[in-house]
Amino acid sequence: MILNIIVNGLLMGFVFALVALGLAIIFGVMEIVNFAHGEFLMVGMYAAYLTATILPVDPLLGLPVAALIGFLLGIASYYLLIRYLLRGPMLAQLLGTFALMIFLRYLAMFIFGTDYCMLNEGILIGKSCKLGSCILPYGKLGAAGLSVISFSIIYVILHHTKFGSALRATALDTEAASIMGINTERMRAIAWGLGGLTVGLAGALLTNFYYIYPTVGLLFTMIAFTTVALGGFGSIEGSFVGGLIIGLVETVGGYYAGPEWKFALIYFAYFLIVVFRPQGLFGWSR
Amino acid sequence: MKALKKALSFRDFHISERIGLFLFIVICLAFPWIVKESFARSVMIDFLIFCLYGIGWNMIGGYGGQVALGQSKNVGMSAYTVAMLMILWDVPWCLGAAAGIIVATTESFVLGYVLFRLKGHYFAIATIAVQLIWQQIFINWDWVGGNRGLELPIKETPNFIYMQFESEVYYHYLALSLVILAILSMNWFRKSKLGYQLRAIKANEDAAESLGINIYWAKVTTYCITGIFAGLGGAFFAVYYMYIDPYSVMHLELSILIALMTMIGGAGSMWGPILGAMILIPLDRYLGSWLGASGFVGLDFMLYAIIVMVIAACEPRGIWGIIERALIKRGNTNGSIRSI
Numbered sequence: 105m106i107l108n109i110i111v112n113g114l115l116m117g118f119v120f121a122l123v124a125l126g127l128a129i130i131f132g133v134m135e136i137v138n139f140a141h142g143e144f145l146m147v148g149m150y151a152a153y154l155t156a157t158i159l160p161v162d163p164l165l166g167l168p169v170a171a172l173i174g175f176l177l178g179i180a181s182y183y184l185l186i187r188y189l190l191r192g193p194m195l196a197q198l199l200g201t202f203a204l205m206i207f208l209r210y211l212a213m214f215i216f217g218t219d220y221c222m223l224n225e226g227i228l229i230g231k232s233c234k235l236g237s238c239i240l241p242y243g244k245l246g247a248a249g250l251s252v253i254s255f256s257i258i259y260v261i262l263h264h265t266k267f268g269s270a271l272r273a274t275a276l277d278t279e280a281a282s283i284m285g286i287n288t289e290r291m292r293a294i295a296w297g298l299g300g301l302t303v304g305l306a307g308a309l310l311t312n313f314y315y316i317y318p319t320v321g322l323l324f325t326m327i328a329f330t331t332v333a334l335g336g337f338g339s340i341e342g343s344f345v346g347g348l349i350i351g352l353v354e355t356v357g358g359y360y361a362g363p364e365w366k367f368a369l370i371y372f373a374y375f376l377i378v379v380f381r382p383q384g385l386f387g388w389s390r
Numbered sequence: 391m392k393a394l395k396k397a398l399s400f401r402d403f404h405i406s407e408r409i410g411l412f413l414f415i416v417i418c419l420a421f422p423w424i425v426k427e428s429f430a431r432s433v434m435i436d437f438l439i440f441c442l443y444g445i446g447w448n449m450i451g452g453y454g455g456q457v458a459l460g461q462s463k464n465v466g467m468s469a470y471t472v473a474m475l476m477i478l479w480d481v482p483w484c485l486g487a488a489a490g491i492i493v494a495t496t497e498s499f500v501l502g503y504v505l506f507r508l509k510g511h512y513f514a515i516a517t518i519a520v521q522l523i524w525q526q527i528f529i530n531w532d533w534v535g536g537n538r539g540l541e542l543p544i545k546e547t548p549n550f551i552y553m554q555f556e557s558e559v560y561y562h563y564l565a566l567s568l569v570i571l572a573i574l575s576m577n578w579f580r581k582s583k584l585g586y587q588l589r590a591i592k593a594n595e596d597a598a599e600s601l602g603i604n605i606y607w608a609k610v611t612t613y614c615i616t617g618i619f620a621g622l623g624g625a626f627f628a629v630y631y632m633y634i635d636p637y638s639v640m641h642l643e644l645s646i647l648i649a650l651m652t653m654i655g656g657a658g659s660m661w662g663p664i665l666g667a668m669i670l671i672p673l674d675r676y677l678g679s680w681l682g683a684s685g686f687v688g689l690d691f692m693l694y695a696i697i698v699m700v701i702a703a704c705e706p707r708g709i710w711g712i713i714e715r716a717l718i719k720r721g722n723t724n725g726s727i728r729s730i
Contacts, residue, residue: 188703200702207695211687
């Protein structure tokens with residue numbers, strides 16, 4: 105039983121890691137916290153859901169659609185809003201992204217209503233396999249697998265391509281990077297695009313086994329914050345390890361304390377982390 | 391005595407500000423005689439409650455630049471204390487409110503003591519996390535009503551001990567007196583040593599520290615004062631609505647609304663929260679009732695979000711920033727308006 109819970113927690117953790125990846129990239133490049141992150145995820149979920157129900161195709165085909173929409177959403181929010189926010193004080197930055205979150209959430213509520221949606225048909229939906237004493241739903245298994253693949257691709261892009269070097273250079277020192285001939289403005293926009301893309305993918309993967317509703321975002325924003333804080337703000341590797349730990353906290357803690365407390369446990373974990381180790385597991389102290 | 395003098399002196403106000411303050415108080419005093427419609431009256435009382443919340447938040451968030459997004463947990467704690475004391479032991483409102491304020495302030499102190507070791511984003515997100523933990527606790531805690539909330543026991547009206555009245559007029563004046571108290575405290579605060587310290591911290595934390603300001607204690611103290619106003623607001627909320635639940639007084643959305651409202655009006659200025667509440671609350675209530683009736687859920691929130699995004703991007707000092715610039719441009723001041 106406990107093994108089953110741990111394995112499920114780890115599977116969830118892989119998805120959380122993908123959710124947090126975008127936040128870590130954005131924070132790493134420009135030290136702005138995106139409160140609308142969970143809302144980007146919600147947009148990704150609805151994109152995948154609509155692709156699967158309107159076209160009728162398998163929800164897995166919603167992945168590229170959600171990724172593209174997430175990417176465009178990220179770029180658009182950078183050029184229309186974040187660019188201007190970065191000039192102002194931190195209060196304006198925080199509340200500006202907060203306003204973006206509220207806007208996206210109520211836009212979704214306006215268009216789709218407040219109902220919970222769920223996909224019922226698909227290759228990965230509603231089936232599970234048994235491995236020893238563990239019951240593994242295909243939805244979670246597939247989502248975890250695809251999360252790991254996407255995470256690895258982004259990791260390789262960031263660490264082994266010229267573009268990735270430029271992005272990391274921008275993160276380390278924007279001014280020096282721009283002297284080296286890097287278009288830092290475009291790098292920042294792309295960081296937002298990448299953030300939207302990864303979280304859109306995560307949203308599309310979640311549609312395989314999670315409810316879709318307009319206010320789903322805040323929960324995932326907080327999970328992403330916790331994950332990123334645990335790993336260290338700006339650290340890509342950290343968000344992976346952090347995601348796994350948070351997945352375990354959610355399922356194992358939820359099992360022992362009761363499901364109504366599992367999110368309070370995540371918030372409490374965040375509280376403990378920022379109080380006792382603000383730089384996180386892999387971060388450097390600022 | 392000196393503090394009282396500071397609170398009552400409006401000498402450093404620009405003449406147009408003095409007129410503005412005078413008009414504000416006169417209009418608020420005369421409001422129940424002019425307007426008889428009950429919906430408008432309730433909107434006015436909501437406006438006053440939000441002024442109270444906003445003025446409190448403005449001290450730490452606006453003057454100190456510390457983005458604390460957990461004002462509503464203090465509101466909620468005070469409201470719950472008042473309600474529980476009244477339900478369990480029939481405690482009069484005044485004593486209940488005092489207890490509520492003590493609870494809210496204590497919570498602020500403990501939390502500030504722990505959290506003000508953090509800075510910037512870490513602090514902001516940590517306050518959200520704490521807010522969400524309390525929210526979960528109150529939603530799941532059956533003794534204080536859990537999800538269903540609490541109803542206050544109904545007494546004979548008019549009742550000044552339990553502050554229960556048939557007509558909103560009494561509530562209007564109660565709220566107004568609390569708001570005037572808050573404005574006076576604000577006037578004291580911005581001229582006090584603490585107020586100057588906080589502004590120095592907002593401008594440059596390292597420089598403030600090198601001037602010998604104990605930035606940690608300045609922040610903690612201000613956070614406690616913020617808690618007092620949240621507590622007052624909560625105590626009034628409980629007795630005005632006679633019903634509280636975690637979604638109305640203990641919710642993250644309330645915390646965010648308070649911060650957004652102050653931001654729109656102009657964070658870090660005396661008038662910011664009042665201007666913000668003056669715009670947002672009627673917009674919210676009227677648009678909400680109008681759009682809600684026609685089935686457009688959420689349009690009002692989208693409208694706010696757009697206003698806040700535009701203000702955050704173009705004029706981070708809010709509406710007061712625009713007014714201030716206009717006044718300086720007209721040249722009828724000697725260079726600056728000091729009521730920041």
